[in-house]
Amino acid sequence: MQPLRLSAFTLASPLGAGVPATLDALLKGRSGLQRCDFLDVDLDTYVGRVSGLEDLPVRADLAAYDCRNNRLAQLGLAQDNFTEAVAAARQRYGRERIGVFLGTSTSGILDTELAYRHRDPKTGALPESFNYAGSHSCYSVADFVQRVLDLAGPAMVVSTACSSSAKVFGSAARMIQAGLCDAAIVGGVDSLCLTTLYGFNSLGLVSSRPCRPFDTERDGISIGEAAGFVLLEKTSALMNSPLAVPDAVMLLGVGESSDAYHMSSPHPEGAGARLAIQAALQAAGLTPGDIDYINLHGTGTKANDAAEDKAVFSTFGGNTPCSSTKGATGHLLGAAGVTEAIISALCIQHGFMPGGLNTEHIDPTLKSAYLLKNKQQTLNFVLSNSLGFGGSNCSLVFGRMLKRAER
Amino acid sequence: MKVFVEGVGIVGPGLNGWQASQPVLAGAAPYIDASVVIPPGDLLPPAERRRTGLPVKVSLAVGLEAIANAQRNAAELPAIFASSAGDGENMHCIFEMLANNGREVSPTRFHNSVHNAPSGYWSIATKSMEPSTSLACYDESFVAGLIEAATQTLASGNAVVLIAYDATYPLPLHAARPISATFGVALVLAGNKTNRSLAELEIGISRKSNASTSVANAELEAMRIGTPAARSLPLLAALAALSSEKTRTQDRIYFDYIAGNQLDVVVRPC
Numbered sequence: 001m002q003p004l005r006l007s008a009f010t011l012a013s014p015l016g017a018g019v020p021a022t023l024d025a026l027l028k029g030r031s032g033l034q035r036c037d038f039l040d041v042d043l044d045t046y047v048g049r050v051s052g053l054e055d056l057p058v059r060a061d062l063a064a065y066d067c068r069n070n071r072l073a074q075l076g077l078a079q080d081n082f083t084e085a086v087a088a089a090r091q092r093y094g095r096e097r098i099g100v101f102l103g104t105s106t107s108g109i110l111d112t113e114l115a116y117r118h119r120d121p122k123t124g125a126l127p128e129s130f131n132y133a134g135s136h137s138c139y140s141v142a143d144f145v146q147r148v149l150d151l152a153g154p155a156m157v158v159s160t161a162c163s164s165s166a167k168v169f170g171s172a173a174r175m176i177q178a179g180l181c182d183a184a185i186v187g188g189v190d191s192l193c194l195t196t197l198y199g200f201n202s203l204g205l206v207s208s209r210p211c212r213p214f215d216t217e218r219d220g221i222s223i224g225e226a227a228g229f230v231l232l233e234k235t236s237a238l239m240n241s242p243l244a245v246p247d248a249v250m251l252l253g254v255g256e257s258s259d260a261y262h263m264s265s266p267h268p269e270g271a272g273a274r275l276a277i278q279a280a281l282q283a284a285g286l287t288p289g290d291i292d293y294i295n296l297h298g299t300g301t302k303a304n305d306a307a308e309d310k311a312v313f314s315t316f317g318g319n320t321p322c323s324s325t326k327g328a329t330g331h332l333l334g335a336a337g338v339t340e341a342i343i344s345a346l347c348i349q350h351g352f353m354p355g356g357l358n359t360e361h362i363d364p365t366l367k368s369a370y371l372l373k374n375k376q377q378t379l380n381f382v383l384s385n386s387l388g389f390g391g392s393n394c395s396l397v398f399g400r401m402l403k404r405a406e407r
Numbered sequence: 408m409k410v411f412v413e414g415v416g417i418v419g420p421g422l423n424g425w426q427a428s429q430p431v432l433a434g435a436a437p438y439i440d441a442s443v444v445i446p447p448g449d450l451l452p453p454a455e456r457r458r459t460g461l462p463v464k465v466s467l468a469v470g471l472e473a474i475a476n477a478q479r480n481a482a483e484l485p486a487i488f489a490s491s492a493g494d495g496e497n498m499h500c501i502f503e504m505l506a507n508n509g510r511e512v513s514p515t516r517f518h519n520s521v522h523n524a525p526s527g528y529w530s531i532a533t534k535s536m537e538p539s540t541s542l543a544c545y546d547e548s549f550v551a552g553l554i555e556a557a558t559q560t561l562a563s564g565n566a567v568v569l570i571a572y573d574a575t576y577p578l579p580l581h582a583a584r585p586i587s588a589t590f591g592v593a594l595v596l597a598g599n600k601t602n603r604s605l606a607e608l609e610i611g612i613s614r615k616s617n618a619s620t621s622v623a624n625a626e627l628e629a630m631r632i633g634t635p636a637a638r639s640l641p642l643l644a645a646l647a648a649l650s651s652e653k654t655r656t657q658d659r660i661y662f663d664y665i666a667g668n669q670l671d672v673v674v675r676p677c
Contacts, residue, residue: 042510096614096668105521109498112580116506125579132583138493138522138543143665152666154612156544156551159522167540174558178408180612194505199517256538258530263458264518275536389518390527392539 001173001283003250003401004232007183008085009342011076013226013329014048018079023346026354029374031328033210033222038192043201044208048224048330049192050075058144065144067108067135069191073145076189076227085231086149089183099181100146100155101171103164103188105334107157108135110193141189145229153181159334162297162388164188165228166337169396170254172232187229190334196223203264211300211331213324214309214370215359218300224330228338235401249345252381252397253286255279259391266304270311272393273297273385277315280395286381288316291397293353294368295340295384298324299331308387309366316368323371327357337386337394344382344398351378408557408611411604411677413566414477415646416469416593418443419630419637424472431624432640432647438624443589446472450532458515459528460494465591466525466572467532473593474568477603481533484595485559485567488526488541489552491635492586494519495576525572537565548573549592549638550662550670556596557610566597571636587633592643604677606646615669617661638662645674 010018014032015025025032033046050072058066058074077083089098115130134140142155154175158167165188172184200206200221207220232251257279259272266273281288294316297308305324312322325343332339347353355373362370381399415425421441422428430436449456449467466488474481497519504512518524523541530539538559544551549571556569572591576584600607620641622628631640645658655676662670 096666112498113502113505116502119506119579123579126583130583132580133545137491137545137584139491139545139548143545146666152668154551154554154668155665156542156555158540158542160526160539160541161521161523170538171540171542171555171558174562175554177562178558180408180554180558194510195501195512195517195520198505198510198512199501199514199520202512202514202517256540258526258536258539260530260534260536262531263524263527264514272536388523389521390523390541391530392523392526392541 001253002177003235003252004173005235006230006249006251006345007233008082008231009229009345010080010082011226011228011339011342012050012072012079013339014050014224015329017075023350025328029355029357031210031357033330041197043197043206045206046210046222047192048222050225062144062147064131065134065140067111069104069108069141069189070144072191072225072227073141073189074148076229077148082229083149089231093182095150095152097153097182098151099153099172099175099184100142100151101158101168101184101186102142102145103158103168103334103337104141104190105159105161105164106190106193106196107138107140109195110191111135113194149185160388160392161390162333162336163386163392163394164334164337166386166394166396167256169251170256173254176234183231183233185229186232188335188338189227190332191225196333205301207300210358211326212358213298213300213326213356214305214362214366216361216363218302218305220301221299222330224332226332226335226339228335228342230338247400249348249398250401252399253280253284255283255395257393261391264389266307266387268307270307272391273308273311273387274315276393276395277311280383280397284397286397290381291320291383292379293347293382294320294322295344295382296322296324297385297387298326300326305366308385309368313367318367318369321353321369321371323354323356325354327359340384341396344384347382348379348398348400352376408561409607409609410557410560410596410598411600412594412606412608412646413597413603414473414595416472417643418445418465418469419590420588425476429647429650432644433651434623435651438626440626451528455528455531460497460519461574461589462494462572463525463528465589466570467529469591469593470529470568470570473595477595479566479595482535485537485565486526486529486539487552487556487559487567487569489548489571490573491543491545491548492573492576493522494524495574495580499577499580544665546635547664548635550664560596560598564598566595569594569596571639573634573636588630588637590634590637592636592639600677606649606677607675609673611671612664612668613671615667617669619663620660642672649674649676
């Protein structure tokens with residue numbers, strides 16, 4: 001595929017708001033997980049909660065979009081001079097020529113969950129204040145972000161559970177290739193709600209400790225929330241301009257597949273994940289040996305980690321360093337793909353591989369080269385996996401432009 | 408963008424499959440409102456079928472119909488699912504469980520709550536390991552799906568199936584989001600003209616300068632306005648008219664799209 005430059009990116013996650021806070025936490029091995037204190041949730045678990053959202057309503061002219069998910073989107077957009085970078089792109093291309101493609105799994109349904117506690121005792125009606133289009137609607141966050149950034153190109157939400165904000169990179173690449181836009185805002189936003197906390201708990205997939213991906217004793221996920229955004233641009237438009245950055249991080253490949261196996265359990269051999277990895281490598285024009293580091297999906301459930309390990313080991317063998325950053329961030333669901341894409345870009349920019357947190361004893365039945373400690377090393381090519389409910393798999397390859405030209 | 412329609416599937420009130428619906432959509436036979444009937448034979452194992460809600464049943468039915476009409480193999484086609492609404496009945500049950508003491512959410516209800524539940528069941532039913540995406544764009548979800556499907560088939564060179572569906576919400580959600588009908592439509596699209604091609608679609612996005620194309624029948628027009636997936640009806644009517652009136656050379660359809668844009672689709676016979 002035609003490489004696309006990550007011209008700007010930003011995120012707000014349990015590790016903090018903005019890239020500097022995120023980088024600092026990753027380099028110091030600090031986790032953003034804490035004992036669950038979200039609303040009146042009575043589960044024995046840890047969550048990755050972004051603090052302060054309760055006091056950060058969306059800006060007044062977009063009050064119709066006020067909900068936890070869009071507040072989190074607004075917080076993310078406000079970091080890292082991202083809106084300034086988008087404003088400059090708007091000048092270059094025009095507001096109609098920049099797309100907005102975002103992932104979410106639960107959108108603003110927290111509002112609906114709380115509205116159901118206040119139904120009219122006689123009619124069953126929801127409170128008058130309930131606003132479907134601005135909160136619950138699956139499209140709400142892309143609509144909101146498009147307005148915040150004053151853009152008017154194609155937009156949509158991709159909602160494929162935990163692969164959502166990885167798959168948007170593929171949609172954006174195809175839209176740009178088809179000439180429907182020149183640049184795109186891709187990303188994802190997912191916020192804590194009762195459906196995911198109690199739902200994953202009903203499946204026995206929520207750990208009572210901070211999640212321990214790849215550990216012998218791993219027993220489930222820690223749910224988190226985050227917003228992450230990337231400005232993707234064609235390189236051809238930038239190559240000969242003052243904006244050209246020879247060593248910029250590029251999106252080089254996207255691979256997607258389906259498990260065709262089960263709604264909530266991964267294919268036991270990781271067959272779908274392996275197809276996605278191979279398709280991403282092929283799209284990037286790279287071989288497994290080119291990949292320096294793999295940011296795993298690594299949720300910390302027994303079945304997910306075992307399946308992903310098989311997919312990774314069968315493709316790369318046991319020498320390519322890999323780790324999951326979910327011990328730091330928690331499982332960010334529809335925002336996991338973009339958060340881990342941004343972490344992958346930071347690893348390339350700053351030359352390090354983050355060790356997986358909370359894991360004490362690596363499961364001896366897992367054969368991949370799982371890192372427990374941070375390691376400094378120049379990285380040219382990084383692969384990131386996102387694997388979701390419904391057997392939805394997506395792998396992304398990031399790398400340096402010049403290094404790829406040498407291949 | 409230029410793509411070719413190879414097969415169509417449709418389920419809606421009084422609309423039972425593409426063959427029976429064509430004369431109705433072309434205006435050659437009267438529209439008779441009736442309850443939605445889902446055809447049997449969705450390929451799902453019985454244990455899985457028991458767990459599925461109406462949106463899954465509708466999307467599997469239309470997808471399989473379109474692929475059968477196109478004489479394609481479902482396992483070889485990437486699938487694009489587009490829905491504004493997802494499964495409102497299932498979400499309603501979860502919200503009721505969460506509002507009660509105990510908050511016992513059923514595991515099946517939870518895994519069915521993801522927007523990509525139809526996509527997941529589709530891949531299980533068809534054994535397709537091809538990519539599948541699930542998207543939403545409120546009232547313009549069909550248009551967003553058509554754009555995604557066209558860009559996918561052009562990027563990959565593979566035929567794809569687009570499946571757009573919506574199901575009515577139960578109260579009290581219905582009052583907040585009054586989707587008027589349960590409706591599903593599927594199109595098999597390919598980037599190249601073959602002997603399977605029924606029609607050519609030339610698709611472009613432009614700033615809005617035309618009213619959206621309506622359908623002649625008042626009841627179908629109400630369905631178009633009230634149900635995001637039924638925004639496809641003018642395109643389906645054009646496809647039906649092209650196949651029944653051999654002298655027709657082309658139709659031009661305008662769809663409302665987001666952010667002051669429209670989707671302009673020229674439909675030509677093959």
